Amino acid sequence: MTDTFDIAIVGGGMVGASLAAALDGLGLRLALIEAVPHDSQASPSFDERTTALSNGSRRILETVGVWGALASAATPIRKIHVSDQGHFGFARVDAAEQGLSAMGFVVPNRAMGAALWGRIAGMPDLRVFCPAEVLRVTANDRSVELDVVERGIASTIRTRLVVAADGIHSAVRSAFGVDADVRDYEQTAVITTVLPQKFHDHVAYERFTASGPLALLPLADGRCTLVLTLKPAMAETALTWSDAEFLAEVQRRFGFRLGRFLKVGRRVPYPLSLSRSHKTSTGRCVIIGNAAQSLHPVAGMGFNLGLRDVASLAELIAEHRGAGHAYAGHAYAGRAYAGRADSGDAGMLAEYDAWRAADRGGIIGFTDGLVRVFSNPLGLVQRLRNVGLLAFDMLPPAKAALSRLSTGAAGRVPKLARGVPLR
Ligand SMILES: Cc1cc2nc3c(=O)[nH]c(=O)nc-3n(C[C@H](O)[C@H](O)[C@H](O)COP(=O)(O)OP(=O)(O)OC[C@H]3O[C@@H](n4cnc5c(N)ncnc54)[C@H](O)[C@@H]3O)c2cc1C
Numbered sequence: 001m002t003d004t005f006d007i008a009i010v011g012g013g014m015v016g017a018s019l020a021a022a023l024d025g026l027g028l029r030l031a032l033i034e035a036v037p038h039d040s041q042a043s044p045s046f047d048e049r050t051t052a053l054s055n056g057s058r059r060i061l062e063t064v065g066v067w068g069a070l071a072s073a074a075t076p077i078r079k080i081h082v083s084d085q086g087h088f089g090f091a092r093v094d095a096a097e098q099g100l101s102a103m104g105f106v107v108p109n110r111a112m113g114a115a116l117w118g119r120i121a122g123m124p125d126l127r128v129f130c131p132a133e134v135l136r137v138t139a140n141d142r143s144v145e146l147d148v149v150e151r152g153i154a155s156t157i158r159t160r161l162v163v164a165a166d167g168i169h170s171a172v173r174s175a176f177g178v179d180a181d182v183r184d185y186e187q188t189a190v191i192t193t194v195l196p197q198k199f200h201d202h203v204a205y206e207r208f209t210a211s212g213p214l215a216l217l218p219l220a221d222g223r224c225t226l227v228l229t230l231k232p233a234m235a236e237t238a239l240t241w242s243d244a245e246f247l248a249e250v251q252r253r254f255g256f257r258l259g260r261f262l263k264v265g266r267r268v269p270y271p272l273s274l275s276r277s278h279k280t281s282t283g284r285c286v287i288i289g290n291a292a293q294s295l296h297p298v299a300g301m302g303f304n305l306g307l308r309d310v311a312s313l314a315e316l317i318a319e320h321r322g323a324g325h326a327y328a329g330h331a332y333a334g335r336a337y338a339g340r341a342d343s344g345d346a347g348m349l350a351e352y353d354a355w356r357a358a359d360r361g362g363i364i365g366f367t368d369g370l371v372r373v374f375s376n377p378l379g380l381v382q383r384l385r386n387v388g389l390l391a392f393d394m395l396p397p398a399k400a401a402l403s404r405l406s407t408g409a410a411g412r413v414p415k416l417a418r419g420v421p422l423r
Contacts, residue, residue, distance in 0.1 A: 013045030015289030016165030046113025052300035073111035076102035161344035170291035188235035197259025311414035
């Protein structure tokens with residue numbers, strides 16, 4: 001059986017499901033193909049982690065109708081505190097100083113899964129294939145066919161545009177022959193929650209240590225999400241420690257700003273690398289989210305960047321559709337698509353690539369630079385990084401620039417990030 005769609009999104013994780021929500025109401029026939037149900041323990045996207053969302057991301061989620069279901073699970077970040085273990089320099093960013101009520105929000109990934117999938121569940125023009133796998137991709141210049149198997153039943157999806165939102169190891173990106181540069185950071189993030197003696201007071205902490213950064217993000221119930229970055233061998237050992245041993249090590253690295261750490265949750269390891277695809281579109285395929293770029297979580301920017309991929313792409317698709325670039329009709333694909341705008345239009349995808357290039361390059365460079373500078377034990381770099389942190393604390397424009405960078409407020413800001421709906 002062959003079904004015809006305007007857009008097929010492969011991957012219904014944080015980014016793919018957000019795109020489906022953003023495209024609602026545009027009169028497009030949409031398919032979403034996801035391998036693992038969002039509420040399964042095995043979901044690689046909606047798992048134990050929490051995500052720090054920028055204000056821009058909150059606004060996008062609000063505009064596409066997701067924030068309402070997420071707000072009660074979100075904890076505001078009022079201040080960010082950055083320090084370097086064993087060194088003098090530290091920096092603070094205060095939302096109030098920036099004229100903001102919060103620097104961002106921390107949301108549990110599982111709550112995000114429930115909110116996103118709850119939002120798209122009722123979309124009349126969306127057909128969800130889940131759990132489903134793409135077995136084969138056949139592309140020509142008019143359309144793409146995806147052979148899909150869902151619960152043992154095979155079918156074919158014909159579409160004008162395929163969106164690769166299938167994560168760092170994107171099979172769709174590979175099927176279209178697009179390579180990615182991958183650099184292993186030789187670090188593993190161990191994620192868990194800790195309960196400190198003192199209330200976190202809505203401060204997010206980032207502390208650089210010799211073996212990698214440590215982040216504490218505030219949670220609604222007074223606990224904090226801990227992201228402890230370690231050398232891989234050390235991370236393996238840390239998973240075998242008793243709770244008391246683990247907490248003692250965290251205490252040693254973080255100090256006593258929040259008093260003693262009293263309890264720790266389940267520990268889960270994530271090996272870290274930088275992956276960057278050579279292109280963000282090719283033929284009738286556009287590559288977004290982790291499939292396009294997967295970052296070190298040090299600055300908490302991966303999903304925020306992916307969500308801006310979503311907002312920009314959805315805006316261009318909406319504009320292109322509104323401009324009435326109807327497909328002229330071809331004997332092969334013409335009947336099904338007659339009179340409909342071509343959602344895989346090459347000009348539109350070229351515009352997407354150009355729009356995303358600066359934001360993408362800037363955030364990848366910033367995040368990678370942060371990891372490199374703070375992993376470098378050389379004396380000069382050590383001194384510079386202290387000076388850097390102190391200067392950063394004394395220079396309000398530098399802080400404002402960081403805020404702008406992390407909210408994506410530089411360059412052309414997508415409508416959804418400004419609170420403007422697409423329809
Ligand atoms: C430890 C850690 C902490 C992080 N913290 C933050 C943070 O605080 N803030 C932030 O902005 N970002 C953060 N990130 C980054 C963020 O998690 C990612 O940017 C985000 O998950 C990307 O979402 P995605 O949907 O592109 O990819 P994924 O989350 O990987 O989702 C891909 C989806 O595609 C599905 N899939 C894969 N292959 C197929 C296939 N062949 N067919 C069908 N479906 C398929 C998968 O099942 C999955 O649901 C963090 C990352 C890590 C590792």
